[in-house]
Amino acid sequence: MSLPADLLEPLRRGEHRALGRAISWMENGHPGARDLMARLWPHLGRAAVIGITGPPGAGKSTLTDQVARALRAEGQKVGILAVDPSSPFSGGAILGDRIRMQRIAADPGIFIRSMATRGALGGLARATQDAIDLLDAAGFDTVLVETVGVGQDEVDVVSCVQTCCVVLVPGMGDEIQAIKAGIMEVADLFVINKADREGADQVERELEAMKSLAMAQAWDPPVLRTVAPQGEGVAELLLALRDHGRWLRDHGGLARKARERARLRFESLLAEAAVRRAKAQAGPARVEAALRGIADRTLDPYSAVAGILDEG
Amino acid sequence: MSLPADLLEPLRRGEHRALGRAISWMENGHPGARDLMARLWPHLGRAAVIGITGPPGAGKSTLTDQVARALRAEGQKVGILAVDPSSPFSGGAILGDRIRMQRIAADPGIFIRSMATRGALGGLARATQDAIDLLDAAGFDTVLVETVGVGQDEVDVVSCVQTCCVVLVPGMGDEIQAIKAGIMEVADLFVINKADREGADQVERELEAMKSLAMAQAWDPPVLRTVAPQGEGVAELLLALRDHGRWLRDHGGLARKARERARLRFESLLAEAAVRRAKAQAGPARVEAALRGIADRTLDPYSAVAGILDEG
Numbered sequence: 103m104s105l106p107a108d109l110l111e112p113l114r115r116g117e118h119r120a121l122g123r124a125i126s127w128m129e130n131g132h133p134g135a136r137d138l139m140a141r142l143w144p145h146l147g148r149a150a151v152i153g154i155t156g157p158p159g160a161g162k163s164t165l166t167d168q169v170a171r172a173l174r175a176e177g178q179k180v181g182i183l184a185v186d187p188s189s190p191f192s193g194g195a196i197l198g199d200r201i202r203m204q205r206i207a208a209d210p211g212i213f214i215r216s217m218a219t220r221g222a223l224g225g226l227a228r229a230t231q232d233a234i235d236l237l238d239a240a241g242f243d244t245v246l247v248e249t250v251g252v253g254q255d256e257v258d259v260v261s262c263v264q265t266c267c268v269v270l271v272p273g274m275g276d277e278i279q280a281i282k283a284g285i286m287e288v289a290d291l292f293v294i295n296k297a298d299r300e301g302a303d304q305v306e307r308e309l310e311a312m313k314s315l316a317m318a319q320a321w322d323p324p325v326l327r328t329v330a331p332q333g334e335g336v337a338e339l340l341l342a343l344r345d346h347g348r349w350l351r352d353h354g355g356l357a358r359k360a361r362e363r364a365r366l367r368f369e370s371l372l373a374e375a376a377v378r379r380a381k382a383q384a385g386p387a388r389v390e391a392a393l394r395g396i397a398d399r400t401l402d403p404y405s406a407v408a409g410i411l412d413e414g
Numbered sequence: 415m416s417l418p419a420d421l422l423e424p425l426r427r428g429e430h431r432a433l434g435r436a437i438s439w440m441e442n443g444h445p446g447a448r449d450l451m452a453r454l455w456p457h458l459g460r461a462a463v464i465g466i467t468g469p470p471g472a473g474k475s476t477l478t479d480q481v482a483r484a485l486r487a488e489g490q491k492v493g494i495l496a497v498d499p500s501s502p503f504s505g506g507a508i509l510g511d512r513i514r515m516q517r518i519a520a521d522p523g524i525f526i527r528s529m530a531t532r533g534a535l536g537g538l539a540r541a542t543q544d545a546i547d548l549l550d551a552a553g554f555d556t557v558l559v560e561t562v563g564v565g566q567d568e569v570d571v572v573s574c575v576q577t578c579c580v581v582l583v584p585g586m587g588d589e590i591q592a593i594k595a596g597i598m599e600v601a602d603l604f605v606i607n608k609a610d611r612e613g614a615d616q617v618e619r620e621l622e623a624m625k626s627l628a629m630a631q632a633w634d635p636p637v638l639r640t641v642a643p644q645g646e647g648v649a650e651l652l653l654a655l656r657d658h659g660r661w662l663r664d665h666g667g668l669a670r671k672a673r674e675r676a677r678l679r680f681e682s683l684l685a686e687a688a689v690r691r692a693k694a695q696a697g698p699a700r701v702e703a704a705l706r707g708i709a710d711r712t713l714d715p716y717s718a719v720a721g722i723l724d725e726g
Contacts, residue, residue, distance in 0.1 A: 136716035143714035158469070357709075364708035367715040368701075369689070375719050376688035377681070389680075396676035397669075402455035403679040404448035407687050 109134075110141060116179060116240040118213055125215060128232035131374075139232070142239040147360070149181075149238035150347055153260050155249040155288075156269035161295045164330040165269060166248045169343075172336050173244050174211055181237035181245040182214040185230055185259050213237065228370040231262045231363065260288045261366055264359055265346045267291045267339075270309075272301030289323045290346050293339060297327035321349055384410045421446075422453060428491060428552040430525055437527060440544035451544070454551040459672070461493075461550035462659055465572050467561040467600075468581035473607045476642040477581060478560045481655075484648050485556050486523055493549035493557040494526040497542055497571050525549065540682040543574045543675065572600045573678055576671055577658045579603045579651075582621075584613030601635045602658050605651060609639035633661055696722045 112120035127135045154166050163184070170180045217230050230247060237245045249259050260266050268289040294305050309325050324342050328335035350356045381389055392410060395401030401409075424432035439447045466478050475496070482492045529542050542559065549557045561571050572578050580601040606617050621637050636654050640647035662668045693701055704722055707713030713721075 136720075139716050140714040144711060147711055361705065361709045364705050364715070368705055368708060368718060371715050371719045372692060372722065373685040373689050375723055376692045377685050379723060380684060380688045393673065393676050393680055396680055397673045399456060399459055402452040403676070403683050404451050406680060407683045408448075410684065411687055411691060 109138070113142075113236065113240055114145070116210070116213075116242065118210065121213055121236060121240055122215065124236050125229075125233045128236070129229045139235065142235065146235055146238045149234070149242055150244045150265075150343075151234055151238075151247065151263045152244060152343060153247045153249065153263035153266040154269060155260060155266065156293075156295075157271075160269045160271045161330050162248050162269050165293065165295055165328060165336075166246050168328075168330050168333050168336045169339065170212055170246060172333075172340055174209070178243040179211045179241060180213075181234075181240075181242040182212065183217050183230055183233050183237075183245065183247045184214065185217045185226060185247060185249045213240075213242065225370060227259050227262065227366065228374075230259050231367055234262055261362055264350060264356065265290045265343055267293050267343075269293045269295050270305055271296045272299040272305050290321065291323055291339075291342055292325045293335075294325065294327045295330055297335070298329050302327060320353065321346070321355075380411055421450070425454075425548065425552055426457070428522070428525075428554065430522065433525055433548060433552055434527065436548050437541075437545045440548070441541045451547065454547065457551045458547050459550065461546070461554055462556045462577075462655075463546055463550075463559065463575045464556060464655060465559045465561065465575035465578040466581060467572060467578065468605075468607075472581045472583045473642050474560050474581050477605065477607055477640060477648075478558050480640075480642050480645050480648045481651065482524055482558060484645075484652055486521065490555040491523045491553060492525075493546075493552075493554040494524065495529050495542055495545050495549075495557065495559045496526070497529045497538060497559060497561045525552075525554065537682060539571050539574065539678065540686075542571050543679055546574055573674055576662060576668065577602045577655055579605050579655075581605045581607050582617055583608045584611040584617050602633065603635055603651075603654055604637040605647075606637065606639045607642055609647065610641050614639060632665065633658070633667075692723055 109120055109124060113124050124138060126132075127138060152169075154162050154169075156162055166182060166184075170182055173180050215233060217226060217233060234245050234247065247259060247263050266288050268291070270292065272294065292309050294302050294309075296302075306325055306327075313323065324345075326335060326339055326342055328339060330336075350359070388410065392401065392406040396403050396406055421432055421436060425436050436450060438444075439450060464481075466474050466481075468474055478494060478496075482494055485492050527545060529538060529545060546557050546559065559571060559575050578600050580603070582604065584606065604621050606614050606621075608614075618637055618639075625635065636657075638647060638651055638654055640651060642648075662671070700722065704713065704718040708715050708718055
């Protein structure tokens with residue numbers, strides 16, 4: 103399938119409308135999606151990709167907006183992907199998103215998009231990875247990937263980014279306890295946001311204690327403080343992000359992350375394509391019969407899958 | 415591969431050690447896993463499967479324990495699966511789990527297991543589904559599936575249960591706002607835990623307002639209040655759970671949920687098996703070459719996958 107001429111060029115120029123359409127193509131498995139990605143592929147690899155993650159209520163959106171604004175002030179083009187696995191049900195992220203979009207819609211140098219599971223064939227991580235690549239191909243200098251929560255989706259999404267900021271806040275108590283376990287291995291940078299609240303010192307002490315318990319790592323994640331609505335600490339955060347980017351380049355980290363992303367990409371696309379092919383070969387009637395058999399307990403799911411694949 | 419005689423019979427009798435081993439088999443893709451599930455399959459479908467979900471800090475563990483205790487007092491055998499997608503990194507759930515296990519380890523009528531992503535081939539939802547089926551086959555009357563957070567993993571896990579309780583607490587503010595969007599469509603039952611705290615009335619008003627906005631549903635999810643450490647409201651919760659179970663049976667809901675579970679099961683197993691087969695047919699050298707090509711941008715991932723599948 104050939105691409106419409108009115109998609110590729112406007113996309114490469116960074117036009118928002120073409121970008122939005124291309125992201126939807128990738129999400130929905132449009133017939134032209136594969137050709138589009140193949141054509142863009144040689145142009146990728148320029149953008150800095152930064153993840154901003156942490157628990158709900160940590161102020162990630164405000165912080166993300168402040169970082170975007172600061173990068174804009176330097177003349178960068180900035181993409182924001184807000185990844186929200188909880189929104190598939192009723193589009194929960196949409197309202198907040200619209201408000202954000204109104205505020206910055208006038209600026210062609212910032213592109214913002216909410217990524218939800220609904221309609222994203224092959225999962226949120228794959229759709230997010232596609233959107234990152236489209237923004238990269240469209241000449242965006244930095245892509246900020248903001249996630250909600252600490253589930254497996256976020257873990258997969260985190261593996262798409264080059265630098266991962268984990269945002270915490272003072273006084274979260276239970277939640278920080280619950281989150282802590284998972285963050286040491288993904289954090290390149292800790293941000294204590296709302297640092298003007300009581301308890302910032304304690305969070306910092308806890309983080310430092312966790313770091314000293316963790317195995318010695320080549321990169322020691324710094325702990326920064328911000329008050330996002332006032333923009334406090336954002337300049338320091340930008341410097342720390344750049345430090346980490348430089349460190350990655352100097353220590354082969356970018357190549358390592360590129361390999362990791364390649365593997366993730368390959369695995370998820372292979373799973374999608376292999377399932378599609380197996381189902382097509384078996385035909386809908388046999389797939390339906392297998393599903394009925396599993397549901398009414400006359401056929402176990404492992405045998406059902408073996409049947410579909412072996413006879414396919 | 416034939417099953418060791420010392421696994422199937424003790425498992426069917428509900429012996430903890432055999433159960434633990436069988437769950438690990440399924441998680442790790444043991445060569446005997448498929449045969450095990452095929453043999454158990456005709457014996458399934460008796461257990462009531464109840465999900466308990468909600469944000470971190472809502473007191474889900476304590477509530478789960480209280481429900482388990484109340485069901486035990488009626489003579490039921492109860493399985494608890496604690497699903498924690500954040501723990502794969504450093505096994506964060508393990509400590510809390512051990513404390514819980516010590517408390518109830520003496521009772522052979524309660525089996526508790528933490529489900530984390532680490533080592534769970536094919537994802538947490540599939541591993542959880544397998545564990546539910548093993549507990550069902552082992553004669554457990556009720557399986558309580560306790561989850562953390564609201565990511566896609568939880569959504570998948572929720573589709574494994576028959577009745578889904580969403581646990582909220584007064585005064586969570588931002589977090590409830592963030593969670594609300596996703597819960598209307600999964601909740602069969604709302605529990606306001608820590609209901610002795612200020613703000614319980616407000617949470618209830620918000621829930622009722624959400625319900626009145628939602629499309630009319632055949633089942634109207636009740637809103638209950640508990641104070642889990644004191645066991646307050648647990649008896650009422652048990653009655654409401656039974657109400658919902660009866661409603662499901664009377665309205666074809668169990669059959670509908672069985673079909674939904676069958677579909678989920680089939681899809682995830684098919685993806686696993688199809689990928690395994692495609693890789694085996696292509697061979698490791700060609701898979702490696704594809705990964706290198708994607709990482710160094712000489713090959714786009716869609717073309718790489720097509721190459722592996724077409725020539726496989």
